[in-house]
Amino acid sequence: MGQVVISTNATLDGVVEDPDGKEGFALGGWFAENGGADLDAWFEVATAEALHAEALLLGRRSDEWFGRRWTTRSTELANRLNSLPKYVVSSRSEQPVWTNATVVSGNVVDEVSKLKQTVAGEILVYASAQLARGLLKHGLVDELRLVVFPVVLGAGRRLFDQTSARTPLRLVKSETIGENLAFLTYRPEVTRDH
Template sequence: MGRIVISTNATLDGVTQDPTGEEGFNQGGWFNRFGGRDVEAWAEAGTAEALRSEALLMGRRTDEWFGPRWTSRSGVWADRLNSMPKYVVSSTLERPVWTNSTVLHGDVVGAVSKLKQQHDGDILVYASYRLGHTLLEHDLVDELRLVLFPVVLGGGGRLFGETGDAKPLRLVESRTIGDGLAFLTYRPVRAA
């Protein structure tokens, strides 16, 4: 059975919105404040994660943003992302932007549950914080990987929205990458 793994970049206060500043969010561009060893280590971690994964799962907006940026790139990370199967959750999208993609219409919970049955490895969820809310709310997430960037924005879209109840997580790994990024891995604590 596949595992849903949310892998995202976030600020210390949990903002995932507009890391590159291209979406028009007034606090956007926070990722671009970092460079050098931080971004090199971040890219190494992202490449290793993609090589260990089997598929990508994302929302429509993430497909529209990632698709044009990654299809024009080459290298180990880009080649892996471009070649792996991708699933886009959307009620309106007919033709995904990114190559090798399938649109999942209708019941998100049912579609993702079925997708987990069809794969044996990790199914990565990049960006897609709205989809992440749904997956977390319905206990479909098997692992959460956060790269925390040491900046506080005070507002913006967050991976962790309001949920119907508490979602306990257990820290299974923490390490510093680069000069100051925290890479944290959590797994949900499921009731016995």
């Protein structure tokens, strides 16, 4: 049975918007600016995570974001991400941008529940805040991994903006990546059946 793992980078105040600074957000670019020398260690952790995964689950905008940036790269991480099966949640009928992708439409809760039954192993959710909130709300998240960058932006889209349900989590692991990045792993306290 598959496990849905939300894996994302965020600022200390939870902002996930425009990490590379190419989306026009005035405070964007925080990933490289505040990752600095720790980014080599971050890439090692991200590569190990990707090598362990069996699939990616993304929202439409995240598919576009990654597809435009990763298909032309040839690092070990890029090669793994590009080759993984991808499931893109979208209400639109257009084709996904990233390689090896299938559109998931209809009732997201039902479709992700089915996906968990068919994929053996980790299904990573990258950079898809709206999707992540919905999955967490419906008890479909098995683990949440956050890499926290040492900066407070004070504005921007946050991972858990406007959540509609309280979700208790349990910290199962905390470590440091490099010298300044916190890597936190949480699991939901209560698993709901769907």
